[in-house]
Amino acid sequence: MDIFGENVFNDAIMKERLPKATYKSLRKTIEQGLSLDPGVAEIVANAMKDWAIEKGATHFTHWFQPLTGITAEKHDSFISPTADGRVVMEFSGKELIQGEPDASSFPSGGIRATFEARGYTAWDCTSPAFLKEDAGSLTLCIPTAFCSYTGEALDKKTPLLRSMQALSKQALRVLRLFGNTSATHVTSTVGAEQEYFLVDKKFFDQRMDLMLTGRTLFGSMAPKGQEMEDHYFGSLKTRVAAFMHDLNVELWKLGVLAKTQHNEVAPGQFELAPIFGTTNIATDHNQLVMDSMKKVALRHDMVCLLHEKPFAGVNGSGKHNNWSMSTDDGQNLLDPGPTPHENFQFLTIICSIVKAVDDYAELLRVSAATPGNDHRLGANEAPPAIISIFLGDQLTDIFGQLQNGGLKRSLQGEKMASGVETLPAFRKDSTDRNRTSPFAFTGNKFEFRMVASSQSISGPNVVLNLIIAEVLSQFADRLEQATDFDQALKELLKETATNHKRILFDGNGYSGEWVEEATKRGLPNVTSTVDAALVLTRESTVELYEKHKVLNRTELESRYEINLEQYSKQINIEALTMIDMAKHQIIPSAVKYSTQLAQSINAIKTASSAVDVSVQEGLLQELCTLLVSFKAKLSTLEKDTQKAITVTDNAYALGVFYRDVVFKDMQALRLDGDQLETIIDAELWPLPTYAQMLFML
Ligand code: ADP
Ligand code: MG
Numbered sequence: 001m002d003i004f005g006e007n008v009f010n011d012a013i014m015k016e017r018l019p020k021a022t023y024k025s026l027r028k029t030i031e032q033g034l035s036l037d038p039g040v041a042e043i044v045a046n047a048m049k050d051w052a053i054e055k056g057a058t059h060f061t062h063w064f065q066p067l068t069g070i071t072a073e074k075h076d077s078f079i080s081p082t083a084d085g086r087v088v089m090e091f092s093g094k095e096l097i098q099g100e101p102d103a104s105s106f107p108s109g110g111i112r113a114t115f116e117a118r119g120y121t122a123w124d125c126t127s128p129a130f131l132k133e134d135a136g137s138l139t140l141c142i143p144t145a146f147c148s149y150t151g152e153a154l155d156k157k158t159p160l161l162r163s164m165q166a167l168s169k170q171a172l173r174v175l176r177l178f179g180n181t182s183a184t185h186v187t188s189t190v191g192a193e194q195e196y197f198l199v200d201k202k203f204f205d206q207r208m209d210l211m212l213t214g215r216t217l218f219g220s221m222a223p224k225g226q227e228m229e230d231h232y233f234g235s236l237k238t239r240v241a242a243f244m245h246d247l248n249v250e251l252w253k254l255g256v257l258a259k260t261q262h263n264e265v266a267p268g269q270f271e272l273a274p275i276f277g278t279t280n281i282a283t284d285h286n287q288l289v290m291d292s293m294k295k296v297a298l299r300h301d302m303v304c305l306l307h308e309k310p311f312a313g314v315n316g317s318g319k320h321n322n323w324s325m326s327t328d329d330g331q332n333l334l335d336p337g338p339t340p341h342e343n344f345q346f347l348t349i350i351c352s353i354v355k356a357v358d359d360y361a362e363l364l365r366v367s368a369a370t371p372g373n374d375h376r377l378g379a380n381e382a383p384p385a386i387i388s389i390f391l392g393d394q395l396t397d398i399f400g401q402l403q404n405g406g407l408k409r410s411l412q413g414e415k416m417a418s419g420v421e422t423l424p425a426f427r428k429d430s431t432d433r434n435r436t437s438p439f440a441f442t443g444n445k446f447e448f449r450m451v452a453s454s455q456s457i458s459g460p461n462v463v464l465n466l467i468i469a470e471v472l473s474q475f476a477d478r479l480e481q482a483t484d485f486d487q488a489l490k491e492l493l494k495e496t497a498t499n500h501k502r503i504l505f506d507g508n509g510y511s512g513e514w515v516e517e518a519t520k521r522g523l524p525n526v527t528s529t530v531d532a533a534l535v536l537t538r539e540s541t542v543e544l545y546e547k548h549k550v551l552n553r554t555e556l557e558s559r560y561e562i563n564l565e566q567y568s569k570q571i572n573i574e575a576l577t578m579i580d581m582a583k584h585q586i587i588p589s590a591v592k593y594s595t596q597l598a599q600s601i602n603a604i605k606t607a608s609s610a611v612d613v614s615v616q617e618g619l620l621q622e623l624c625t626l627l628v629s630f631k632a633k634l635s636t637l638e639k640d641t642q643k644a645i646t647v648t649d650n651a652y653a654l655g656v657f658y659r660d661v662v663f664k665d666m667q668a669l670r671l672d673g674d675q676l677e678t679i680i681d682a683e684l685w686p687l688p689t690y691a692q693m694l695f696m697l
Contacts, residue, residue, distance in 0.1 A: 007055070007131040007138075008255035009048055017047040030126050031328070032184065033165065041123075042093030048129055049078060049091035052140040057131055060091060062099040062121040063141040065156040066106040067562050069370075069456045071287050072146075073132075074101055075139055096142060097123045103146070103154060107565070109558025111152050118149040124157060127284045130254050134295070143284055152555050156458035157280070159550050163465035164188060164279055166548035170469040171325060171333070173476035174352075177485065178345040183327035188465050191276030191445075192286045192457050193260075195317035196293055197268050197305040198240065200696055203688035204303040208585075209577050213570075214307035214454070215372070217578045217666070218586070220674040221313040222691035226266050234263045237697055239300060240270065247272070247296045254292070256285045266314035267694040276322060276445075279461050286319075286457050302697070306454040309375035311690060316376045317453035323464050324445035325349075335444045341398050341407045344489060351402075351496040352475055353446065354389060356467040357439055358503035360544075361387040362524050362535045364439075364448070367463040369532035369563065371570040373452035377527070386518045386525045387450075388505035390437035396504060402497035405490065436509035466550050473548075529567050530655035536560040564651035568644075571658040571666075575641045578666055582634045585686040586673055590627045593680045594620055623679060630672040637665040 005012075015023055022043045029036045052060070059075040066072050078089040103119025121144035132139045146155035153159055164187065171186035204210050209217040226232075236244065244261050251258040257275035264271045272293075274285060290306055297304035309316035324334045334350070337343050357364065364387055368377070377385040391399060401407045434440055438450045451460050475492060482488030502521040507514060518525060526532045535541055537560045545551040551559070597620040601613045640661050647657050677685060 003249065004252045005255040007133065007253045009051060009129040009140075010255060011128075013051060014044075014047070017051060018043065026125065033168075036097070036123075036125060038093065038097075041097045044125075045091050045093045045096035048096065048140065048142075049089065052131060052138070053078065053089055055131055055138055057138040057140050059137075060095070060140040060142065062101070062123075062144040064101075064121050064144045064146040065283075065287065065456060065458065066146060066154060067109070067156065067559070068107060069156070069454070071291065072101075072106070073139070073141065099144065101146075103148060106146075106154060107562045108148065108154055109561035109565070111148055111150075111154065111554060111558045119146060119154060120149070121146050124161065124280070126161070126278075127281050128255065130288075133250075133253070152558070153551065156456045157283070159462045159555075160280060160283060160458045160465075162550045163462045163469070163548070166469040166550060167325065167465040167472075170472035170476060173480070174348065174472050175327070175333075175345070177476065177479050178348075180327070180345075182329050183331070185328040186325050186333070187328070188279045188323060188325045188461065189276050189332075189445075190279045190282035190457065190461055191274060191322040192282060192289075192451075193271055193273040193320040193322070194286065194289055194293075195264055195269060195271045195319065195453050197266070197307075197310050197317065198243065198270065198297060198302045198697060199268060199305060199310075199693045201298070201301045201303050203693050203696070206686075206688050207693075208581055209574075210303070210305070210310070212577045213574045214305060215310045215375075215574075216312070216690075216693075217574060218581060218670055218673040218677070218687065219312065219690050219693075220677045222689065222694055224267075224691075224695070225314050229265075231263050231267050231269070232265045236263065239302070239697055243297060243300045243302060244270075244272075246299065247292055250292045250296055251289060254285075254288050256288055258289075264315070264317075266311070266316075268311075268697060269315065269317065273320075276324075279323075279465070283456065283458050283461065290454070308370065308372035308452050308454060311694065313690075314694070318373075318376065318449060319451040319453050319455070319457060321448040321451045321457055321460050321464075322442070322445045323448060323461065325468075332444055334441075334446070336395075340394065341401070344493075347398065347402070347493060348475065348489065349472075350391075350395065350441075351493055351500075352471040353468055354391075354399075354500050354503060355496050356471040357387060357389055358500040359471070360463070360467040361503070362526060362532070363463050363467060363541065363544075364460070365450070365524070365526050366532040366535045366563075367460040368448075368450035368452055368455070369526075369529040370452045370455050371529055371567045372454060373450070374527075374529050376452075377450060384438070384509055384515065384518075384525070385450075385527045386509075386515065386523050387438055387503070388509065388514075388518065388523065389446075389503050390434040390440040390506055391504055392434075392441055392506075395441060396506060399497050399501065399504065402493045403501065405494050434506060434509075437505070438509065462550060466544065466548055469548055470544055528659055530564065530652065530659050533560050533563040533567075533655070534652070536563070561651050564655045568651070568654050568658045571662055572641065572644065575637060575662050575666055578669060579634065579638055579641065581687075582630070582669065582673065586676060587627070587631065587634075589680055589684045589686050590623060590630070590676055593684050594623050594627070596681070596684075597623065619679065623676075626672055626676055626679070630669070630676060633665065633669040633672055637662070637669050640665050 022040050025037050025040045028034050059077045061073040061075045063073050078091055079087040080090040081087055099121035101119055102117050104117035124143045124145055127143040129142045132141050145158040148154050167188055168186045175183055248258045259275045260273040293304040326332045336346050440447045479488055536556050542553050597616050601616045604611050604613050648654055
């Protein structure tokens with residue numbers, strides 16, 4: 001309790017340190033989205049500075065979230081010179097509200113020519129300022145939005161804030177129709193469960209692939225993987241527990257509600273989940289979680305891997321994005337209450353989400369598309385790239401009844417009998433769990449499970465907010481016109497349940513049959529980042545985003561370019577890293593081993609012609625054959641990687657080339673490389689093995 005929020009300029013601190021009128025005015029801006037009074041900024045800046053300096057801070061920074069997906073900060077000290085050669089500590093309202101970082105080295109997807117390098121950061125007062133602590137230095141971080149000179153969003157925060165406004169507006173229209181007049185604001189809420197791997201730093205340091213790409217590009221599977229199911233929820237190793245403790249302390253100080261921690265399915269894999277909050281703060285906090293994980297791990301001589309697929313052959317990492325929306329007077333709109341079949345407001349909201357997810361499945365898919373996530377989505381180790389919804393027995397039953405035009409009964413959660421007298425009887429949840437659904441209703445929220453472990457959660461939540469806002473607006477348009485509300489609502493729900501039941505699926509989403517079934521149902525199955533990007537510039541997408549003022553055409557086009565550009569760049573880095581490792585590590589070790597074998601054969605033969613050297617000869621033969629094949633594949637990869645540079649300047653075509661040619665070459669090369677690992681002397685093999693990396697923590 002004492003350390004929680006210690007490094008946050010939170011509500012309690014503001015109340016304590018700001019004049020009453022200033023505090024009230026700021027609260028209004030935060031709560032009701034009213035624009036900020038400039039006089040207020042001056043006073044807040046001063047209070048913030050005093051607080052930060054008392055804590056030991058020397059610098060401040062506008063902390064923003066460019067389209068790289070991570071955060072950016074440029075530090076300025078508070079010092080300002082005086083005439084007598086000394087300094088005073090200053091921080092003005094203007095410095096709080098606005099910054100002007102040179103934007104030319106951030107991705108802009110062509111929005112900003114380099115000669116118009118000016119970018120602006122603007123204070124987001126809805127997310128509290130905080131102090132970042134690093135090796136004793138403290139920096140005041142002010143969460144900001146980042147835009148170009150011409151006003152386009154160059155970041156992940158601006159569209160998120162815009163989408164939250166759109167959702168609030170449309171959700172309120174629907175609430176009003178149900179007679180709710182007290183709510184003035186609806187906010188989407190998010191709890192992001194973060195999965196990650198830890199590896200010992202001494203192994204990490206010997207793996208160029210982990211260092212430069214975050215994943216292993218070579219590596220044959222260890223004799224043991226996750227098949228014993230003994231890691232999930234297992235007892236924490238001391239070293240990991242110590243890391244988690246430090247991480248929690250760090251996060252609690254930053255006001256992050258770090259709550260749950262456990263071993264995940266794959267060896268070396270873990271998860272942290274915070275208590276949910278408003279989407280904007282949850283997104284900022286998730287960035288702090290990822291950043292802190294990496295820093296704290298280093299203090300424990302470990303490295304935290306946030307990549308979606310650091311190791312082939314065991315589970316990858318994702319981020320479960322738990323999403324709901326609630327009113328400013330505290331009502332969770334996805335809470336079914338005790339009698340969901342009678343709760344028509346709830347059913348309307350559920351129907352709007354089902355329709356939104358069905359109508360805009362591809363937008364959701366593109367929101368989770370990253371080169372790393374391509375290894376998870378639609379690859380042989382699921383989750384699939386097909387979007388479907390799991391509602392659970394109770395809601396599926398209600399949905400069926402809606403289709404038939406009426407509601408008669410409801411499946412109630414029953415008492416659960418454990419068969420052991422001394423155990424308490426408890427009520428069964430009305431939905432069982434389904435671990436394979438990409439979009440599952442989990443009692444009072446939806447869990448979007450496709451999200452990539454390393455990505456910002458902004459994108460997926462922008463899409464969720466936007467598409468649900470759109471369908472709510474369609475519902476409101478229709479119902480506001482109705483003369484008989486009850487009748488109109490009944491028809492609307494019936495129609496929605498009938499038209500969108502194809503998106504509901506309660507079975508095993510990882511099975512081959514589901515892929516077939518989904519194709520029959522006409523559900524899209526977009527298996528790569530490159531194809532997913534195409535959705536961004538579709539006319540219907542532009543219309544949707546522009547209607548709700550979330551992104552305009554230029555901003556969407558820039559995101560299209562950036563998605564593709566980042567894909568190609570990532571594969572290019574991976575290809576070059578593989579080439580480097582192949583040439584400088586793997587081939588030399590194979591050559592050394594073959595020389596040793598040859599010398600051994602010669603030496604033995606010289607010593608005695610009666611000794612059988614067939615094992616050495618067989619090995620030498622196998623090794624040299626593999627080496628020839630490996631080298632040939634390496635040459636192909638080198639040639640194609642070279643070719644990629646000249647192939648085209650069309651971002652899509654280039655992405656296709658990297659995916660269909662370069663990436664395929666990499667897979668082929670890896671097969672031989674991994675085979676070599678299995679026969680070369682362990683003493684000569686230059687890379688830490690999967691067994692070491694996954695099991696030696
Ligand atoms: P599980 O792994 O079983 O899905 P966790 O406890 O790990 O469950 O994660 C559930 C997440 O959902 C937590 O971050 C929790 O705070 C969040 N959550 C709970 N209620 C809501 C809500 N109304 N809106 C958004 N997120 C929520
Ligand atoms: Mg979960």
